[in-house]
Amino acid sequence: MKQSLFESRHQPQWQAFAEQLKQLEQGKRKAGDMADFPHQYRRLCQHLALAQERGYSSYLVDPLQQLALRGHQQLYRHRSRLTANILSFVLADFPRLVREQWRFVLIAGLLFFGSLVVVALLVYLFPELVYSIVSPQQVAEMQGMYDPEASRLGRLADRAASEDWMMFGYYVMHNIGIAFQTFAAGLLFGLGSVFFLIYNGLIIGAISGHLTEIGYGQTFWSFVIGHGAFELTAIALAGAAGLQLGWALIAPGRLTRAESLRLAARKSMQMLCGVMLLLLIAAFIEAYWSSSTTTAAWIKYLVGAVLWLLVAAYLTLTGRTRHAPE
């Protein structure tokens, strides 16, 4: 068949298909109402194959190719697990994933909490050490924040709701940003994650050791214990996700490095979604519960301990049964 005959015979079909594509792309019509779309798409593919095989002009083949590509984009899609089943992710998949990657979680946890505890003890025993880790300016700022005298004065009047709001926004931005950094830096063969885990551990450890040593322990610990359960766990998990990326590059096994990285990235992304969830909860607690001054310190310690147990139980026990609630 000659090109012009082929073209004039099928042109209306191609135009109709292009029209359908446009509506789908602009989201005006749902894919469900277009029952004949796959049929039309396959017919177009057949026409394209014929046109190529018969050596028709590229001014005919190229537009057909573009139509086929657009059709392909509409017909074939990756099912997105994130939006599809958030519930089963929260109730089973996330803790399962954490347990499955227990090696990385363990290493990240040891790096982060290990450096935190060691430095906190060191600073407690040798107080001047704090100035070699944290700048004097930041130390003064922290002291101001947790000074028992000043905070009693400042917080006697109940904190306005607007201030809680401000802190919530700040915590979300700041903490999730840190978690993202800790994760992404893992691409540098895991070294970046190791660095950020230890670095954050050092800073937090130094400040907590210092504040305890100068006698601000009560205000500090009662403030941080509640949200710390979620926040510190989340940072360790973000580091574990980053280490996983790095390890995929160091020891890809039987896969190529690129392939192994792709698979690891998909897994660690799921872990990171859980981390975001934990950090959102942490920011919420930090802004609305940890900062309240009307509750006694012992209640805060109690609630904090319960929250730590809750997080630990969630990560170790949830989703153990084969058919988890879905």
Add this chain to the structure above:
Amino acid sequence: MQSAPLDTRYQIETPEGIDLPLRPAGLLPRALAFAFDLGVRGLAMGILLVPLALLGNIGIGLGSLLLFLVSWWYMVLFEVLNQGSSPGKQVMGLRVVQDDGTPIGWSASLIRNLLRFVDMLPFGYFFGAVSCLQHPHFKRLGDLAAGTLVIYRQQPAARPKIPQAAPLGLPFTLELNEQRAILGFAERQGELSAERVHELASILAMPLQVPAARAAEQLNGVARGLLGPT
């Protein structure tokens, strides 16, 4: 299907058994797209932060949420919800797709945009640029991990007029690529100078058995013959 060795085209085969060529975009258009996005983000933050600053503490809270959204989610939201194009990519005519040509999803988009942080290390997109320049399909590190590809969105080209000539059949059969070459010659004549047309056509004067001066006309006739009824 044959592919030229010096071509950056990236072929994907669909389940229907046809090959679709994608054209990956290189460093420069992508850098320009990113610069545009950076400008848009800066502008949006500037405009939104002024009224928020007047709101006091709530404003600061909303402002930092906004800053978080804009710095980490701007690209992801646009790529997933807007056919794989952030505004900058839209302006440069680019889009992001998965390696197999399907639209980008939440998880792939998140991976490639979070790992942008590493691409920016140690300064000014150094790792990203190196990775992009050495990869056959111009992928930066985030693209490698997410399995994505930045391609040109193609606009159909306007169809040129083929010069008038009497349709003509040839006494021998043409191979497919010869047929494509003759059609290509006829279609592109408008972009070439008369001398170049003459020079190209005269290569074929011998097999067509016509004098070199008439070769171009003869080829146009053959092209007409290939397109429509003889």
